[in-house]
Amino acid sequence: MNSLKIENLQASIEDKAILHGLSLEIPKGEVHAIMGPNGSGKSTLAKVLSGHPSYKVDGGSATLDEENILGLEPDEISRLGLFLAFQYPMEVPGVTIANFIRAARNARLPEGEKVKAVDFYKELYEHMDDLGMDRKFTARSLNDGFSGGEKKRCEILQMSMLSPKYCILDETDSGLDIDALRVVSEGVNRMRNPDRGILVITHYQRLLEYIVPDYVHVMSEGKIVRTGGKELALELEERGYDWIKQEAVA
Amino acid sequence: MISPSQVEVDRDKGNFHYDTDYSFDAGIGLSEDVIRYISEVKEEDPWVLDFRLKALKTFEKKPMPTHWATEDLKNINFDVIRYYLAKGQKPSRTWDEVPDDVKNTFERLGIPEQERKFLAGVEAQFDSEAAYSRMNEELEKEGVIFVGSTEGLKEHPEIFRKWFGKVIPTSDNKFSALNSAVFSGGSFIYIPPGVKLAQPLQAYFRINAENFGQFERTLIIADEGSEVMYMEGCTAPKFETSTLHSAVVELVALKGAKIQYVTVQNWSNNVFNLVTKRALAEEEAEVRWIDCNIGSRLTMKYPGVILRGRKARGEVVSIALANDGQHQDTGAKMVHAADETSSNVVSKSISIGEGRSSYRGLVQMPGHLKGCKNNTECDALLINNNSQTDTYPAITVQGDANSVQHEASVSKVSAEQIFYMQQRGLGEAEAMSLCVNGFVNDLIREFPMEYSVELKRLIDLEMEGSVG
Numbered sequence: 001m002n003s004l005k006i007e008n009l010q011a012s013i014e015d016k017a018i019l020h021g022l023s024l025e026i027p028k029g030e031v032h033a034i035m036g037p038n039g040s041g042k043s044t045l046a047k048v049l050s051g052h053p054s055y056k057v058d059g060g061s062a063t064l065d066e067e068n069i070l071g072l073e074p075d076e077i078s079r080l081g082l083f084l085a086f087q088y089p090m091e092v093p094g095v096t097i098a099n100f101i102r103a104a105r106n107a108r109l110p111e112g113e114k115v116k117a118v119d120f121y122k123e124l125y126e127h128m129d130d131l132g133m134d135r136k137f138t139a140r141s142l143n144d145g146f147s148g149g150e151k152k153r154c155e156i157l158q159m160s161m162l163s164p165k166y167c168i169l170d171e172t173d174s175g176l177d178i179d180a181l182r183v184v185s186e187g188v189n190r191m192r193n194p195d196r197g198i199l200v201i202t203h204y205q206r207l208l209e210y211i212v213p214d215y216v217h218v219m220s221e222g223k224i225v226r227t228g229g230k231e232l233a234l235e236l237e238e239r240g241y242d243w244i245k246q247e248a249v250a
Numbered sequence: 251m252i253s254p255s256q257v258e259v260d261r262d263k264g265n266f267h268y269d270t271d272y273s274f275d276a277g278i279g280l281s282e283d284v285i286r287y288i289s290e291v292k293e294e295d296p297w298v299l300d301f302r303l304k305a306l307k308t309f310e311k312k313p314m315p316t317h318w319a320t321e322d323l324k325n326i327n328f329d330v331i332r333y334y335l336a337k338g339q340k341p342s343r344t345w346d347e348v349p350d351d352v353k354n355t356f357e358r359l360g361i362p363e364q365e366r367k368f369l370a371g372v373e374a375q376f377d378s379e380a381a382y383s384r385m386n387e388e389l390e391k392e393g394v395i396f397v398g399s400t401e402g403l404k405e406h407p408e409i410f411r412k413w414f415g416k417v418i419p420t421s422d423n424k425f426s427a428l429n430s431a432v433f434s435g436g437s438f439i440y441i442p443p444g445v446k447l448a449q450p451l452q453a454y455f456r457i458n459a460e461n462f463g464q465f466e467r468t469l470i471i472a473d474e475g476s477e478v479m480y481m482e483g484c485t486a487p488k489f490e491t492s493t494l495h496s497a498v499v500e501l502v503a504l505k506g507a508k509i510q511y512v513t514v515q516n517w518s519n520n521v522f523n524l525v526t527k528r529a530l531a532e533e534e535a536e537v538r539w540i541d542c543n544i545g546s547r548l549t550m551k552y553p554g555v556i557l558r559g560r561k562a563r564g565e566v567v568s569i570a571l572a573n574d575g576q577h578q579d580t581g582a583k584m585v586h587a588a589d590e591t592s593s594n595v596v597s598k599s600i601s602i603g604e605g606r607s608s609y610r611g612l613v614q615m616p617g618h619l620k621g622c623k624n625n626t627e628c629d630a631l632l633i634n635n636n637s638q639t640d641t642y643p644a645i646t647v648q649g650d651a652n653s654v655q656h657e658a659s660v661s662k663v664s665a666e667q668i669f670y671m672q673q674r675g676l677g678e679a680e681a682m683s684l685c686v687n688g689f690v691n692d693l694i695r696e697f698p699m700e701y702s703v704e705l706k707r708l709i710d711l712e713m714e715g716s717v718g
């Protein structure tokens with residue numbers, strides 16, 4: 001089946017086990033949300049799937065449209081179609097947004113081929129306009145000195161320019177003001193389509209009013225401990241996580 | 251002329267051996283005989299031989315500067331180096347006359363193509379001598395001289411002798427003394443008053459032989475109000491044993507003249523590159539050293555400008571890239587010797603893997619001068635945890651009628667930055683290249699367009715080589 005499929009995934013960092021047999025499947029066309037307490041391993045999951053070199057996979061599998069992604073280089077996984085909008089996007093001084101996205105686009109073309117500059121800028125400006133980003137940003141260094149909200153918009157800009165098959169958004173809503181939250185959510189919603197699966201990691205029910213998920217999962221101590229519809233988010237907002245943790249233990 | 255058969259047995263011409271590829275070979279090691287051989291082959295005037303022999307004495311007396319410079323200098327074995335290797339002394343005026351192997355070498359390096367596209371004159375040096383040298387005829391008519399050092403000293407002594415060894419005296423350092431003793435090749439350029447060259451002159455220095463030392467000598471004199479851009483490129487094949495490149499470059503910018511000297515060097519890892527470069531700037535003259543150092547085992551190079559006339563300006567713009575097993579020890583020297591002189595130094599270094607880069611700057615501004623300015627910026631970028639950089643600025647400013655600004659920064663490309671970029675689909679090497687290019691981009695723009703393209707490509711290649 002066409003999906004991002006994770007089965008019994010176990011992973012550790014510096015000999016500390018973080019993911020303890022996590023299973024999750026995100027079929028194309030669906031939006032899933034993960035909520036869970038701080039330190040439960042949400043970002044770890046995102047980074048392990050992206051091939052971060054610091055994490056060790058101890059077991060289980062992860063496939064993207066039935067193709068294994070564990071053990072691949074981060075850039076290979078990216079080109080297979082997985083995009084991660086980072087919780088903390090890195091600043092890269094000296095590399096402009098435009099050059100960076102262009103290089104990323106070129107990396108997806110056959111050897112020797114390049115995107116046409118005119119077409120590229122036209123597309124880039126359209127997406128920037130949609131996200132309410134000043135066009136002057138193209139010449140600024142990637143995330144360098146950006147405000148928290150600007151960084152998050154820039155992540156969504158990259159996501160829309162790279163048209164990934166699967167997107168993981170790690171707390172993209174944190175640090176956004178109310179208007180930015182709406183603009184960014186609209187950006188994500190525009191990308192919702194039958195050929196794309198989206199995983200949204202968030203602490204706030206509010207985001208899920210804008211980006212309405214098909215399923216909500218609760219993650220605790222490196223596992224998915226409960227799955228429900230969008231109403232689960234509301235319940236979590238009211239009751240917190242303790243009751244789920246207790247049920248999970250019981 | 252000395253024929254190969256004579257060369258083979260003639261022991262008193264130096265301890266040399268015959269090599270089928272070279273018609274002229276001064277043998278292995280350094281001695282008075284070697285110097286006499288070089289001078290004789292070049293049919294030099296007695297004063298030049300004298301100059302060389304005195305320089306040899308100076309060289310022998312001078313200690314290695316290891317009290318401040320790297321100990322690696324001790325690994326240069328002067329006794330195993332070949333000091334002069336040539337196919338012939340007369341450079342050809344057309345590429346067709348250049349021997350095939352030499353011509354092919356330069357063709358592979360793209361020199362004839364560049365010449366057709368954008369150069370006013372080219373000199374292509376193969377080991378000790380230029381194999382090819384030609385300049386735009388128009389310029390010749392205007393009185394521009396662009397020849398090798400041998401020709402320059404022989405045919406235009408009235409112009410070149412006056413300045414030869416004056417900007418950089420033989421005794422400046424051990425390697426300037428060595429160069430003064432055994433120099434061969436390099437460019438002698440004279441630009442008459444008011445002549446402004448629209449296109450650059452270029453020299454290319456190619457080391458071909460193993461265990462060889464290349465000692466070119468360049469002297470550029472820009473007469474009043476003239477302008478010239480000179481570009482030099484250099485490469486050598488990779489040998490197991492070390493190779494020595496030790497040039498002396500003297501520039502003289504007379505009143506109101508402008509000289510830009512652009513270097514793109516891409517030495518292989520076995521080259522000791524110990525070069526002395528200095529300019530003299532008279533009133534309202536301007537000298538810019540634009541320098542990119544890639545490769546070599548050890549580069550020591552601190553281009554300088556002596557600002558001797560009122561309102562003279564000096565600038566050093568340099569990029570150094572130190573990869574595994576390389577040490578780029580570079581910097582700048584600005585000697586303010588007149589009122590209202592200004593100098594600017596912008597240096598960026600990149601250390602990759604175990605590579606090490608050092609910056610040494612010297613700015614002198616005596617207290618009796620007024621209205622002098624210096625600005626120095628040096629930034630270092632480290633690519634791995636074990637890369638190394640150090641800065642040794644020495645700024646001597648006296649009096650308060652002058653202004654000096656100094657800024658330095660060290661930054662690092664982190665694993666998280668690379669991961670971030672890889673997550674967008676860029677390979678590791680490409681990610682690093684982007685960071686490095688981003689870091690030096692503003693300086694690359696200072697290079698002529700044709701060179702900046704080449705530079706970016708070189709940087710990409712270095713990055714590709716640096717990831718497993």
Ligand SMILES: Nc1ncnc2c1ncn2[C@@H]1O[C@H](COP(=O)(O)OP(=O)(O)OP(=O)(O)O)[C@@H](O)[C@H]1O
Binds near residue numbers: 016037
């Ligand atoms: N380098 C490391 N060494 C040891 N432990 C680490 C390291 N990096 C992360 N961890 C631990 O892994 C656990 C999971 O972290 P992770 O960032 O995945 O949590 P999270 O669910 O995303 O939390 P948050 O909601 O705060 O973003 C945490 O306990 C964290 O301290």
Ligand SMILES: [Mg+2]
Binds near residue numbers: 042043044087170171
């Ligand atoms: Mg997190």
